[in-house]
Amino acid sequence: MNNQSSPKTVENAHIAVIGLGYVGLPLAIEFGKKYNVLGFDINADRVAELQVGKDRTQEANLKGLKTAMELKKKGRVGLSFSSTAEDLRPYNTYIVTVPTPIDQFKAPDLTPLIKASEMLGKVLEKGDIVVYESTVYPGCTEEDCVPVLERVSGLKFNRDFFAGYSPERINPGDKINTLTKIKKVTSGSTPEIADRVDALYRSIIEAGTHKAPSIKVAEASKAIENAQRDVNISFVNELSLIFDRIGIDTHDVIEAAGTKWNFLKYQPGLVGGHCIGVDPYYLAHKAQALGYHPQVILSGRRVNDHMGAFVADKVVKLMIQKDHKIKDSRALIMGITFKENCPDIRNTRVVDIYHELVQFGLSVDIYDPWADAVEVKHEYGLDIINEISGNVVYDAIVVAVAHNEFLKFDYKKVKRNNGVVFDTKACLDRDLVDGRL
Numbered sequence: 001m002n003n004q005s006s007p008k009t010v011e012n013a014h015i016a017v018i019g020l021g022y023v024g025l026p027l028a029i030e031f032g033k034k035y036n037v038l039g040f041d042i043n044a045d046r047v048a049e050l051q052v053g054k055d056r057t058q059e060a061n062l063k064g065l066k067t068a069m070e071l072k073k074k075g076r077v078g079l080s081f082s083s084t085a086e087d088l089r090p091y092n093t094y095i096v097t098v099p100t101p102i103d104q105f106k107a108p109d110l111t112p113l114i115k116a117s118e119m120l121g122k123v124l125e126k127g128d129i130v131v132y133e134s135t136v137y138p139g140c141t142e143e144d145c146v147p148v149l150e151r152v153s154g155l156k157f158n159r160d161f162f163a164g165y166s167p168e169r170i171n172p173g174d175k176i177n178t179l180t181k182i183k184k185v186t187s188g189s190t191p192e193i194a195d196r197v198d199a200l201y202r203s204i205i206e207a208g209t210h211k212a213p214s215i216k217v218a219e220a221s222k223a224i225e226n227a228q229r230d231v232n233i234s235f236v237n238e239l240s241l242i243f244d245r246i247g248i249d250t251h252d253v254i255e256a257a258g259t260k261w262n263f264l265k266y267q268p269g270l271v272g273g274h275c276i277g278v279d280p281y282y283l284a285h286k287a288q289a290l291g292y293h294p295q296v297i298l299s300g301r302r303v304n305d306h307m308g309a310f311v312a313d314k315v316v317k318l319m320i321q322k323d324h325k326i327k328d329s330r331a332l333i334m335g336i337t338f339k340e341n342c343p344d345i346r347n348t349r350v351v352d353i354y355h356e357l358v359q360f361g362l363s364v365d366i367y368d369p370w371a372d373a374v375e376v377k378h379e380y381g382l383d384i385i386n387e388i389s390g391n392v393v394y395d396a397i398v399v400a401v402a403h404n405e406f407l408k409f410d411y412k413k414v415k416r417n418n419g420v421v422f423d424t425k426a427c428l429d430r431d432l433v434d435g436r437l
């Protein structure tokens with residue numbers, strides 16, 4: 001734990017943030033208010049947008065972005081952007097925030113991390129530090145990334161250059177628990193580097209830091225935060241499958257059980273996104289590599305991955321009970337992002353509902369004012385509608401995401417008289433809905 005007061009700045013730190021997505025951009029902005037910072041991304045379009053103050057993730061504080069960029073124009077600190085690797089050379093502290101997805105077999109895909117490490121190996125100089133923030137399994141920094149840095153740079157780890165790991169805990173769309181308000185776990189490859197990495201983050205994180213005893217501990221801490229959440233949600237999702245058969249409402253049960261002081265009130269739902277539904281596979285991969293086959297972690301994943309199909313099956317059953325002909329009926333799915341009030345569609349499980357309904361022969365529209373239609377087409381090959389015209393009435397409506405706009409929406413206007421409304425988020429008035437998770 002750290003009780004030390006926060007340093008204003010860490011002397012002689014020139015920071016480059018590699019990967020300017022949901023995680024990297026807010027970080028580059030905060031550091032840019034105090035340090036000389038380069039925000040680097042291989043996506044030249046993203047860099048061009050940021051250079052004119054546009055952030056398509058809607059995660060960054062645009063005022064902060066403007067302030068940090070203006071500072072750079074005036075003096076020694078501030079933020080600028082580039083997609084040219086050579087521009088990284090003058091910096092000495094590299095923070096890597098590139099994606100860590102899984103492949104089609106649900107195994108970690110380290111390609112972005114390895115490519116970023118190869119690129120940094122080319123510009124690394126004596127005394128430099130590379131801090132990884134991407135979510136990984138314990139051991140990844142030192143066993144997978146550092147050897148790449150050593151090989152490409154020709155420098156020796158912990159003599160010529162150093163490493164750190166500081167997991168990111170931001171929650172996209174959450175405007176209260178923002179980067180500087182969340183305590184940050186830090187670590188370094190030597191005690192001195194751990195102190196320096198910790199001081200660096202303490203200089204921008206108002207909530208303070210927790211210096212972990214090793215890089216592996218810091219890596220593991222992040223992996224288990226997300227795995228714990230996934231397993232907890234899988235438990236209530238399983239309850240939902242059971243209570244559906246019993247014919248009672250899961251939320252009613254949770255509300256009743258939640259009156260006990262030590263009951264954890266998790267809610268059932270789809271588990272999508274690039275974190276909760278992905279990171280447990282990183283931990284499982286490491287466990288399997290060491291000869292242990294995780295049971296709780298992977299069974300939780302299986303339950304959660306099944307929920308989209310369950311929702312679709314349930315909707316069809318409810319339609320049959322109301323005497324609907326299923327084939328060529330029309331369904332509307334409200335929301336495709338992986339969570340509410342956020343444009344992120346990565347690994348959204350709403351597509352499972354869509355595909356299952358289509359397999360039943362329904363004609364399905366998806367509406368989401370937060371999602372970028374081009375991105376949805378590119379990622380999933382699906383066309384989403386950009387408005388609900390009112391000319392079409394739907395036999396079934398599935399509220400898949402609790403965007404604020406959907407809470408006030410007049411469902412009666414677009415629902416056939418005996419149509420079915422399924423509320424996966426328990427966010428609508430119960431009189432309006434036929435079923436919920």
Ligand SMILES: NC(=O)c1ccc[n+]([C@@H]2O[C@H](COP(=O)([O-])OP(=O)(O)OC[C@H]3O[C@@H](n4cnc5c(N)ncnc54)[C@H](O)[C@@H]3O)[C@@H](O)[C@H]2O)c1
Pocket residue numbers: 018019020021022023024040041042043046097098099100112113115116133134135136167168169170171172274275
């Ligand atoms: N988004 C979150 O809420 C969140 C929270 C905690 C941790 N994380 C973790 O942080 C990491 C980054 O996630 P994100 O959501 O910011 O991803 P993102 O996809 O939003 O952004 C990643 C950026 O990295 C860029 N990039 C990819 N490969 C690169 C390379 N080789 N060099 C330079 N840039 C490269 C991409 O163009 C993209 O702009 C992941 O490991 C993720 O699991 C994310």
